[in-house]
Amino acid sequence: MSSRHYIQQFRRNVTDKYTIYNSLFAALPFSGIANVGALLPILSQTCEDDYKSGKDPVQIINDFFHQHTQVHDEKEKIDRLFKFVQYIERQVVLFDAIEDAAFANVNNIEGPGSLKSLYNEAVFAGKTQALKNKLKKFRVRVVLTAHPTQFYPGSVLGIIHDMSEAIAKNDFHTINEYIQQLGITPFFNKKQPTPYDEALNLMWYLENILYHSIGNIYNFIERDIFDHAYDGENPFIELGFWPGGDRDGNPFVNASTTIKVAEALRSSIIVCYYRDIRKLKRRLTFSDVDVLLQELEAILYENVFRPTESEPVHASQLLQKLLTIQQLVKEKHHSLFLQRLNSLIHKVKIFGTHFATIDIRQDSRIHTQVIQTIHESLVKTEGKGLLPDHYQTMSPSEKISVLCSLKGELNPAWFDSITRDTLESIYAIQNIQQRNGEAGCNRYVISNCQGSLNVMEVYALFRLCGWKEDNLQVDIVPLFETIDDLAHAEKTMDELYQLPTYADHLKRRKMQQTIMLGFSDGTKDGGYLQANWSIYTAKENLTAISRKYNIKAKFFDGRGGPPSRGGGKTHKFYASMGSNIENEEIQLTIQGQTITSNFGTIQSSQYNLEQLMSAGISNELFADARIQLSQHDRYLMEELGSISHATYQQFKTHPLFLAYLQQFSPLNYYSKSNIASRPAKRGTGGALRFEDLRAIPFVGSWSQLKQNVPGFFGVGTALKTMKEKGLWEDVKAMFRNVLFFRTLIDNSMMSMLKSFFPLTQYIKEDPEFGTVWKLVKDEFNLTCNMVLELAEAAQLMDDDQPGRASIQMRDKIVLPLLTIQQYALYQIRNHVSDGPEKEVYEKLITRSMFGIINAGRNSA
Structure with missing residues (x-):
């Protein structure tokens, strides 16, 4: 279907519904402050109009209170601002729920990238056997992380999920109840969560979403592609898990936490099996089968409710009993309800008793x-150590x-x-x-x-x-994360492969080597274009050196949610990998709001997992129909990467680079947000050093400034330089023909569309930092003009109208929050000394962060 059809669906199912249901917020029980719902639309419109006329956030807030309220006292003004923040946070939740409910209408569920479409394409091309052969060994591993890019507590995530179901049914009464529930549900953690808290929050997705969506995908492959004749061991999709195991810079993760999380994962999957067994009992009421199901239910019950006293059940035991039941149903009971039984067998094969690794x-x-x-x-203690005296x-x-x-x-x-x-x-x-x-x-x-x-x-x-x-x-x-580490990665692995001790270890690990590549820190270190190109070439070099030693390289990508951290339209990157890059597995981290936006419902989860699978499989299956990178394309990419890297490095080494972020963004307040167990920076030193700054607060701060530097800086200069060298037509041809490059530019467009420089245009008059603001704005203008010319487009994200509309609606909802945050930052910079008054403004900044980040979903 056409893009026009989907933008019409978006307006009907998202824009119009949001307008209707948003009116219900007027009755929300916000204590002590009247007319919040009536005043907020006025504030929102005031922000839009006043930014166009060149006013700054302080002027906008002060003029609004002067013209539309009787509030003149600063304390009362702050109270009102907190109520606006509270109100807008809930509007964002409503919008999330509406978008989730509209997912099937706004996206082509069975279109390009779905497994159904892939299967049809294989049938048409006479490659069904090739597809089956590929599926027997290809898999996707999604690894859930607790990286702090999402501010919804678990209770709110549940409300979003339930509300989206009610919205899909147009159940007005239930929606109204959920909106009232939102009004009195806390949106922030009163204390910093522990790693175990983070793990439990993410397990909600495992139990309620991924357990079902991954099972559905396995069922489709086994039933429709293999015609019920799949007997392989490949699970197709695996889950990984970092909360409780990720110690990097997190002093709150220890071995006991890891064991506790592993036990919680075990308990969680056994609960899922227990529920399914109870459902099966209602259908499989046949002789002998009912007895076996009761035995299985009893074993699972003991493991769920008496885990310390009971004998731990193993996946092999569960499978053995289920396969016995399956045989009985086939032989004696006409295969009645067999598909439901098979579905549980498939899940046990996928998740075992570990659920996620x-x-x-x-x-x-x-x-x-x-x-x-x-x-x-x-x-x-013993007079003799491990190492020679001259080891150092x-x-x-x-x-x-x-x-x-x-x-x-x-x-x-x-x-x-x-x-x-x-x-x-x-x-x-x-x-x-x-x-x-x-x-x-x-x-x-x-x-x-x-x-x-x-x-x-x-x-x-x-x-x-x-x-x-x-x-x-x-x-x-x-x-490997930094540009230098990526460049040396091939040499590192070559040395390891030649080392007899390590070579023997790899033989015992089936001659497979997993190598992780970090997009987030790569972008932070080297800029957007250079980081992505460095990772692409590192994968090629690592594939070549691994193949030289008959080792299968498996690449694990540390991708964040936003495009500037390797996210965005992730599946397109995998579809663009050439034959010089090993392609037996796709492994990637899923974090923060990407979990909510891409895996928040069974439908969206299944869609996005299928897109990843299809991208990896079709890349190889139909490689003869895809244009590969030519030597000239490589030359162009090397030049673009090098120029953008130099441009970004020049900016990164500006003496006011970090100070600018600390002064005008909420960078210093990430650690006060109680969003995650992990500190906002590595190391314990007082002064903030760039190398200690984590990628998430770095990218997130640029996002809250609405400047999104990590997603575009250096791109415009690189494109302009290539044009001046007379290579513009070559770059345009590469954009048309090379999906990798086109995806890079598309994702950069997304970062720029989420930018809004009128918010901070007042900084250009600042005697100290004005030059920094102008530097960023000039590169933004240049990049915007160059990518539009490159894509021959009239506006950013022109070819994704629903995505563009979603971003613009979210930005409109959150504009007052951005304004309030900048107002609070200004007060701290200019009028407030340490003490209770400063603490109030700091709280206003951190509370604003929650809604701004959540509204962005993929925030940069």
């Missing part, structure tokens, strides 16, 4: 420190030789602090594997991996914790 992640510098600490402690002066290859020889069974209790926890976390992996199977926890990710030495340090720590060489059932996953 916990990944452990830690910074390479910690491992170096831990090994040295162990050595020094043993020298003190050895070359990396000499150190690796030493590490390869280490083994033992260290007792974590001998050590303190991070050393103790690092060792305990390695023992915890064994504990989890014994309870939940190897799939429960079998990957150790090394952040800031700068060489093969860092990988072998982790290998040595496993050997020192009693893991035997022939039974080390763990994948060691290097994570």
Whole structure:
């Protein structure tokens, strides 16, 4: 169907419904303040009009109160502003629920990118057997993270889900009740959540969404593509889980947390099976079958409600009983309700008793420190350490030789602090594997991996914790993030593949090596174009070096929600990977509001998972019909990346770069938001250093400024330079023919559409920071003009009208929040000293952050 059809559907099912249901907010029970609902539309219109006339946020807020209220006292003004924030937060929830309810109408569910469309394309091309062969080995792994890009507490997520169902049914009475529920439901955490809290929040998605959507996909493949004849072990889709295992810079994650989360995941999946068994009992009421189902129900009941007293059930036991029931239903009961039974069997095959695989992640510098600490402690207590006296002066290859020889069974209790926890976390992996199977926890990710030495340090720590060489059932996953690390990644892996100890380890791991590549920190380090191109070429180089040693590389992408962190229209990136990039698995992190927006309902979850699967499969299946990168395209990409990188680096090293963000954005307030257990920066030093700043507050702060620098800065200069070199027609041809480049530009357009410079245009008059604002604005204008000329488009996101309309509606809803936040920041900069008054403005800033981030969903 045409784009016009979907924009009409958007207006009918989203815009019009929002107008209707938004009117219900007028009756919300906001205590103590009358007419909030009546005044907010006036404030919203005032913001729109006054920004056009050049007014700044302080003028807009002051003029609004002067003209439309009797409020003149600053304290009363602040009270009103808090009520507006509270009101707008709930409008954002309503809009989320309406968009979720309209998903099937606004998106072509069975169109391009769906498995049904892929199957039809394969049939038409005579490639059904090729499709089946690919499906037997291809899989997608989505890894849920607790990275703080989403401010909804679990109670609000439930309301969004339930309200979207009521909206889909046009159940006006129930919708009205949910809106009233929203009015008195807290939207923020009174205290900082623990890693376990974060895990429990995400498990809501596992139980209520992904359990069903992944099961539906497996059912379709088994039934429609394999015609009920699939007997392979590939689950097609796997789940990963970082809360409770991601230690990188999070002092609140420890080994006991990891074990506790693993137990919660186990309990969660067994609850799902228990519910399904109870439903099956209502249908499978046949002789012998009913007895077996009762036995199964009893086993699951004990595991759910008496987990410490009962014998832990294993996936193999569940499957054995279910397959026995299946055989009985086929042979004696006319295969009645067989599909429902099969659906549960499929889920057990997918999720086992682990539900999602916990990944452990830690910074390479910690491992170096831990090994040295162990050595020094043993020298003190036993007179002999692990390492030679001159270890610190050895070359990396000499150190690796030493590490390869280490083994033992260290007792974590001998050590303190991070050393103790690092060792305990390695023992915890064994504990989890014994309870939940190897799939429960079998990957150790090394952040800031700068060489093969860092990988072998982790290998040595496993050997020192009693893991035997022939039974080390763990994948060691290097994570390359910075531009330099990406450039050296091939050399790192080449050294590892040549190392006999590590080569033997890979043989026991089926000659497969998972390699993680970080988009978020890559963009923060090198800018948008260069980071994406560096990751693309790193994948090609890593594929080549892995194939040289007959090793299957599996790439795990650390993608954030927004385009500037590798998100956006993610499936298009995978569809654009050439044959020089290994393509047996798609692995990526899903975080924050991307979980809500892409996986918030069963329908949207299934759609987005199918898009990922289809992108990876069609890339290989129909590769002969796709244009690959030519040598000239590579030259153009190298030039574009290099120019944009230099442009971004020049800006990043500006002496006021970080100070600008700290002064005019809520960067300094992320740590006060109580959104996540993880601190907003690495390290414990007082002054903020760029290298310690996490990618999420970095990108999020630019987003709240509505300047979105990480998504476009340097792109315009690079395109303009290529045009001046006489290569413009070549770049335009690459945009038409190369999906990778087109997707980069499309996502950059999304970042720019979400920018709004009138909000901060007052900064250009600032004697200190005016030049920084103008620098950003000039690059924005240039990039906007260049990409529109490149795409031959009249406006940003011209070819995605529903997406464009969604962004514009969300920006309209949130404009007063942005204005209120800038007003509070101004007061702190210019009129408030430390004390209670400052604390009130700080609270106003952080509360504004919640709604602004949530409204953006993919916020930059």
